[in-house]
Amino acid sequence: MSNIYSDLTWLPPPPENLANRLAVLTEKKDAELAHELAGLASYALDESQLNSLFKKLKRLVAAGTAIPGFQPFRLGMVGTGTLDLLIPPMVATALRHGILLEVIKGNYGQLAQEALDGSSAINSAKCDAVLLALDFRSLPIAEPLAQRAVAAAASVEFINLLRNGFRTNGGAPSIVQTFASPPERLFGHFDPRVAVSTHAILAEVNARLTESLSGTADVLLDAAGLANTVGLANWFAPENWNLAKLPFAPQFTALYADHVGRLIGAMRGNARRCLILDLDNTIWGGVIGDAGLDGIVLSQGDPVGEAHLEVQRTALRLRERGVVLAVSSKNTDSVAREVFLSHPEMLLKEHHIAVFQANWEDKASNIKTIAESLSLGLRSMVFLDDNPVERNLVRTLLPEVAVPELPEDPALYARTLLAAGYFESIAFSEEDRARADFYQDNARRLELKSKVSGVDSYLQSLQMEIEFAPFDAVGRARITQLINKSNQFNLTTRRYTESEVESLESQPGVYTLQVRLADIFGDNGMISVLIARALNESDWEIDTWLMSCRVLGRRVEHMVLKELLETAARSGAQRVLGVYLPTSRNGLVKDHYQSLGFTKLAEETDGSTRWEIQTSVVIEPAPMKVRYRNAASTTP
Secondary structure (H helix, E strand, O other): OOOOOOOOOOOOOOOOOHHHHHHOHHHOOHHHHHHHHHHHHOOOOOHHHHHHHHHHHHHHHHOOOOOOOOEEEEEEEEEOOOOHHHHHHHHHHHHHHOEEEEEEEOOOOOHHHHHHOOOOHHHHOOOOEEEEEOOHHHOOOOOOHHHHHHHHHHHHHHHHHHHHHHHHHHOOOEEEEOOOOOOOOOOHHHHHHOOOOHHHHHHHHHHHHHHHOOOOOOEEEOHHHHHHHHOHHHHOOHHHHHHHOOOOOHHHHHHHHHHHHHHHHHHOOOOOOEEEEOOEOOOEEOOHHHHOOOOOEOOOOOHHHHHHHHHHHHHHHHHHOOOEEEEEEEOOHHHHHHHHHHOOOOOOOHHHOOEEEEEOOOHHHHHHHHHHHHOOOHHHEEEEOOOHHHHHHHHHHOOOOEOOOOOOOHHHHHHHHHHOOOOOOOOOOHHHHOHHHHHHHHOOOOOOOOOOOOHHHHHHHOOEEEEEEOOOOOOHHHHHHHHHHOOOOEOOOOOOOHHHHHHHOOOOOEEEEEEEEEEOOEEEEEEEEEEEEEOOOOEEEEEEEEEOHHHOOOOHHHHHHHHHHHHHHHOOOOEEEEEEOOOOOOHHHOOHHHHOOOEEEEEOOOOOEEEEEEOOOOOOOOOEEEEEOOOOOOOO
16 A cells, blocks of 8 residues: 555656656756756656656756756755765755755764864855754763753754854754654653653753744754654664664655755745645535536535545645635536535635636646736646646646645545645744735736647647447446536536437437547546437437536547537438537537537527538547447447
């Protein structure tokens, strides 16, 4: 079972072509190079892969290659044990946080000399900060019990001596680690009550250090909290300490490097400021456009509902500390807002959202609009979405945006978001607390004006495969479900029972089509249903056409129309007719036929419209492979 922390599961797994991308990295220049570095650093790279990225980056820097978009940061580093193995992962990981990192390591075991000597390697380098990567083995607490209290006070004094030395002699603030307590307990369960136990001594040291940081430029790295999170027995590996003086188990190297990168990013102002939320199956269960207000899962006592409510609670807690909230959802605006306005279980309300983008545009474009509305850069954005296709679209087109990879179980959504540490903070003030309201008061509700370039190439990269088949017994239940649940992308909203669907399978003069879509992320399942009837020898009419909203923007509707027209033409038909019957939920498809090249024949006072298209019209195919199951099609 994957561990969310040690495996950094909020990051997507490395691509299969990682080695090739690394191999050609030194051939790229300027913006292309910066884009690729940001993309490579966004994966959950293991220690070996981080070392490979580090080597490539080192060559680029040595060659004097310009790397735009990253902020340089020179970090001094002293500490306990062997630190050399930590440097490459730290440098490579820092790219994830917008930092071009250089590390100056002090001489082994010479902590005081490095801090107090103005000509030491670290002080001479005029570092931007110095990381005091110490653990409990750096402290004189292995003394007889009677002397431990004195040793604790001396430990804090020694660390403060280092801090003052680096600040005075090198002008650098310190990043001070707290001390994780080893899992061994000399007194067993009584250990926390013994004032001179290792556990109690380290707790006192941590408390004093934390208090001493107030009013200084020094920053806290809570290594004790990190070790507690992954488990002290896992964090401390005696065999690795005995063998190579590694301060913690090697499997946590990438995690430690990421936490250092977060802090340095925050010191450079790169912490994220805005959380953009998807809606359907992210902050509530189900699809509001299909299920309706009463059909979405969002209630106490329901495990799925509780999971999505926890996402909302987390978003609200983040907002309380100054994180701006926004919405980007493929939905009809009024339908999406109704949940915020009327659902009794909703914790998030409309007034909590600074920018509300519920429409049918691609989400990369929406995120750019949100960033422009808030006058924030894309690097300030975090996008939370349950859909892997949407996540990868944003990662591909907007690599500056943080997009956590979410597990299948929504119970882990909130934990994953917080584990990723996007909103790292090195200070907190009343101004920070009011930041969300500030942005919200000044946010502009803008119409989406432009599309993100590169969508076509992205669709190509999905390697989509569309499958056409007539209605059959295998798909009958799902076909019936879609016909009776789909509300938004549904031209007529006609409903049929399962027995009626079965009769359509062999009914003369009826053309049926079930459509499935797969891509590199897996099978999307059945995503579209179409029923057409032959009115006469020359005319077919579309009775039912519906599609899952989760595949909007991927040109599935073009491929369905292409298949329909070609089949109709083979039967001798010259024209296909379509009708749009408006409902309170299907305004999304009001202009569907017009966008596909149909000609309007009539419009009634109730808003319904009739359309036609010649079967000779050639539809440009979308970038996807076509296959057929059972038969190429059914023909009336």
